Amino acid sequence: MRIKRLDIKAYGHFTDFPIDLSSELPGLHIIFGPNEAGKSTALRALKALFYGIDARTPDNFLHDYSKLLIGGHLENSKGDSLFFWRRKRKIGDLLDADMALLDAGTLNDFLTGVGEPLFDSLFGINHETLISGGQDILEQKGDVGQALFSAGTGISSLHGIIEALDRECAELFKAGGSKPELNKAAKHFQSLKKEIRDLSLPGSKWKKQEELFKSASVQLINADQERNNCRAELERLKRLQRAMPHLSIRRDMLEKLNALGSLDHLPGNFPESLSEIHSDIEKFGKKINDAESQKESLEEKIADCDVRQEILDQAETVEALHQRLGTRLQAKKDKPGVHDQMIRYRTKAATLLNQVVPGLEISLINEIKPFIDKRQDILKLGNRYAGLKKSLKQAEKQVKDLTGSLMKTKADLETLPAYIEMSGLASAVKSARKAGDIDQHILSLGLEIKKQRSSAETETKQLVPWKGQVDDLLSLPVPSLDTVNRFADNIRDASDGVQDEEETLQQAQEKLDRIKSELREMEKSGSVLTVEALDHVRDSRDQLWKIVRRDWLGKEDVAGELKNLGLNKELPEAYEEGVRNADDVSDHLRTEAERVHKYAHLTAEAEKFDKQIQRSQESGDKAANRLTQIEKSWKEIWRGCNITPLSPGEMRGWIERCQEIRRMIRERMDMMEQKQYLVDQRQGLLELLGGELKDIGKDKKLQSDDVDPIITYAEQLLEELKENNDQRHLLEKDIGRIQRDIKQARKELETSKSAMDSWHKHWKEPMEGIGLAEDTTPEYAVEALENLRDCLEQLEKTEESKQRIDAMDKFKDEFSRDVQALVESVAPEIKDIPPEQVVVKLQSMLKEARTLATKRDGFIERVEATEEDIRLAKLELDRAMGKIYELKKTARCENDEQLYEIERNFRELVDLKEKLSQVEETLAGIAEGVPLEELDKQSLDVDPNGLPGTIDTMERQLKDELDPRIQKLSEDKGEARTILQQMDGSGKAAEKEEEAQQALTKVRRLADNYVRLRIAALVLKREVDRYRQENQDPILKIAARYFSALTLGAFSGLRADTDDSGKPILVGVCPDDCVKTVEEMSSGTRDQLYLALRLATLEWRLEKHEPMPFIADDILVNFDDARAEATLRALASLAEKNQVILFTHHRQIIESAKALKLKNPVFIHPLSNITN
């Protein structure tokens, strides 16, 4: 099968794009489209034509899914052809030429059952497949089977597939391995099974354990019972052993109690009451005796006390005198000192006064005292003097300093240059700067204008066919692009019309020629009778018949007529011949009706085409005329430009260039205008600046026209001037300030002077009052005033001492008089001693009298208390005697002896009862609930001597025999129970089983996988080998030819060899008969080897199969020119039998193909024009 035509109606960016692949031989067709031209889209469209449009094709960006449409014209080797359309539908996507649904089977007849995957792999190849195919040959180390199988299926990485299968198998399982997944999983499963066995609890084990537990329980119960019995008997015997001594004591006591009889009529506290009364009688008797002897002794002591009452009566007076004695004694001691002090004060006062006012009597001191009292005012006045003096000095200094400063500043100002006005210049500079870098602008504009001009001139020279000056272009009446486009369309339409007419004419002519030659052939093979001929012979016959009639019935002479008719026969013969002729023609027409009909048809066709040719010629002429007309108009519109125009297409380019130049000219003119404006502006600025500079006398000549240097100069000048003006301004300001300060300082000096004068006036008066000179300094005046104040103080102190001495003398006289008066009344014996001693003596006598009086009063109080005690004790004694009497009555006795006998018996009875109760209490503790009488009875049945032996035996039995047995039994039972409890129905084994099942499932899954992968690998390898055995020889033979061609003879062929292990491998044969393994080949050579095998497989298939187009997608992309050529040749060679469609976007391939000059042409189909 081959593709005659691929019609991309609507697909990708293609609209109505047919590719004509019809050629005599299947042919090598190169579909060329640069990048983005739609090469891949066309390739997809081709596959979509065969196998349907992909459900999610990206090629719907221009045409909706529902509008996608691809047409194809196929032809198979039998010569059947099929034209059909493919649209995008799930069902019913095939349409025939008339857009009616087409059965998919019809197409399948052409595809001969080759499905899409197979088509892709077997009949498609691209650059990547080629490279990986070459790589795979290396990886399989030239394995013949794999190489052939790869090429046979179009797989480029068979080795990779086989290796992947083997690897995946090895990852799953390896005999003797432990790491592959399956080995691991199986091992894991086995280990889980073992764990389950370990965790499982056999029923027998549980049963045994349960029996063990039960038997231990029963034995334990029995042993416990036995031990309990033994313990009870032992307890009983021990109790008896403990109770026996107490029981015998109890029996004795009970006997004694019986003997004492009953004393129940006596109160329970009888003995206590009796002894209490006895002790009372004794106690009170003793008390009375003691108190009476004490009273006697006290009365003796009272009599011994002798008190001096007269002194006690004058106690207050004595004490008052004693107090005054202290003062009297102190005055006596102080008086001489005070007298001396007085003398010293007076002397000092006189000295001080003399220092201040020599010669003044101390008694005259009071005259100056008023001034001394005003001392503070004088001191204050003196203090002010120093401040006034300082202010005056400062004021004088300030006036002097400021005057000096003013002189200096004025001198500085005179040295500075005069003030210059500069505002005009400053504003001129500012405007100049604002205008920007005007010089540079003018310069670059000039350069740009020059450049523009020269480009425009160069461009203009290229504006063929026009000749003229650049500036003329602007005024040239160039037609608009629209006009040119219109002419382009018109001319194209017109020439298409001419061409169409020519084609129609040619086709009609061809058809006419064919018909004519057919007619000629028919005519050659015997005359062809026509209906006209029949009519003709019939007419002759009918005419003859009319003559016969006339001759026969009308008896007319028809000989002449016959002659006229050119018949030189007799009428009957002539008529018979006429009839025969008519019949013959008629028969002939009947027997050769088909031929006649065809001839007639052909003749009619010939006439039709004759007419058509005539019409076509006329239309052709018209079309040609129209074209000429248009071309004339075309030239006409260019007359204004004085140009003979080229084609509209070319002139469109011309106009575009022309417009470009015009734009350049206009730009240049704009720039020139701009430049002139700038020059004018610069001149204005120069003048402005020059004027200003001249005004201030600083003008300067500069060489260039540029304005920048002047501006720079002006700016420097401005800076200098500003600095000078600022300096002047500062100094002037300083002078003003200093003058103001001087004025102020003089005012302050005046004020200070007047204050000083005023002070002197005030100072004079007090100085004279004190007796000092008027000009006494304040310092001296202070000292004098201090001395006068001290003098006055000393005089005051002298006065105080004199008064004190007078007071002391007066006190002494009064004291002596009071002492004398007292002593004469109370103690005349001491009236002759000095009053001071008398007072001391009286005081001591008073103290003695007081002590004696206090002692006597205490004794009297104690006598009275003792008398009260005696009375109370006598009362108590009487009451005790009464109680004794009562007791005797109760005890039914008459005297004290009987009473004491009864008391002794009573005490003995109470004592016995208490002891008995203690014994019984002890016994009750021992008896532990057994009644005492029962215990007593049991004790009588027991031999006290044998008892300890029996107890010892039983204790040993308990300790050595019963206890250990029970201990062991309960341990056994506990252990049995623990073990049994551990058998708790745990789900651990079951859980492990669950895990084991999971592991088993994994093993199962992996085993399933492994078996499939393994068999897949085996089958594939086996098939590879089988394919090699069956196809190796014929395919290698063809491949050798291709390989040699593709390698440009570097290899002369291919051969199957064996490697060291005996495996068949592919080797290349060099022209010198040595061989190269695939490892020794370059990678490019291996790619060619893969291609050779692919092409050989295709060619080999042709022997048995319908060819299919071989689609190569840019496989030459990395080949050098020589190899690309060799490959093109190889493809062209295959293309003699099998259509080859090579898609490429490399123009070089096209050039190479064109240059090849092959026997059969290579067809180039550009895709590019669709992009316009």
Add this chain to the structure above:
Amino acid sequence: MFRFIHAADIHLDSPLKGLELPEDAPLEEIRAASRRTLENMVDLAIREEVAFVLIAGDLYDGEWRDFNTGLFFNQCMVKLRDAGIRVFVISGNHDASNQMTRTLQLPDNVHIFSSRKPETVTIDNINVAVHGQSFANRAVSDNLSLNYPTAKGGHFNIGLLHTALSGRKGHELYAPCTVDDLRAKGYQYWALGHVHNREEVHHDPWIVFSGNIQGRHIRETGAKGCTMVTVDGNRVSDVDHIELDVLRWSLYEVDLKDCLNMDEVCDRVQKVFEKALADGDGRPVIVRLELKGTTPAHQKLHAQSPYWTEEFRAIAANLGGAGVWLEKVKLRTREHTDPESLIQGDTPIGMLLSNLKHLAIDVEELAVLDPEMTTFLSKLPAEIRGGDDPFDPTDPGQWDEIISDVKDLLVARLLSKGQS
């Protein structure tokens, strides 16, 4: 009025089969499923205060030897005893061969029927007579029902029997009998065991297979549990199926027709998983997917089936909820056009496929073709070579499946991977 529970085929501690969970799966969710299901039944009995519980055989699972299983059952029965609930048990084929049945001493509320002859136990306070007979050995081929006594007058009569009736798919024909045999006894209720699918065989009298209480593999799909029977005036007034299972098995056929690519396949699988999750009603669901239909994704699925299985697992894992676990993915999809018809007979691939169709290999031949295969088979655990669903590549059914998979695998790899 009283109620009782009819359960059967507990197969206590029998594991879940054919399930392979990823290491990070929360195994707690599905661990010890049969135990938890049994506990659910005990809780139900106590909560609903049923009068008694019937267990119609196959309490244990065949060869399982761990006595802990029996002890666990014992603990459950003690709970029922404490609640005053009696239990009637017959041994089924699995129990008969299990030594647990003989060794274990059950509490006194449990009655196990004799295997020598039919026995009748009456419950006097509610006038119930339970008739039953245990299996004496694994394979009982006699019709046990024939010897069952006729109904006891004035009582509600229950027949407890482990049987396959006249045959049920996937179950051995043990203790065969007919519905008529059972009806002839005049009982009000026949509590049957052995068949794992729940089935109400007859309504008057009631003849019911309660089905097993927990599905354990992909052949035991859907809700599982016990039957709650209400009796009023010696007549069955209500029969309810109560779901007890803690996880559920589901088999979903997914038609991938119209799926143009793997994204759409994954979407469809996700929808199926979501449905499975909803059907599980709060339980984890174990799902087997059978992908079928003609789809352009066919080649992708076959070329990388383990990869896609993992993808599906990931989809399931992302669902959340109680969880959906993928047991297996079976690929039964077809290429749009059958590769064999696409590939001309004498292209290498065509020849390969045609030879593959005739590839008949038994173990010996396989050994010749591939010595490692013998080692491989011998290394596999005996457990997968035996059991219910043995792994045996030489089995014709499995062999056909293998060859079909190999074909898909090779075509997918040769045609899709081979080109790039």
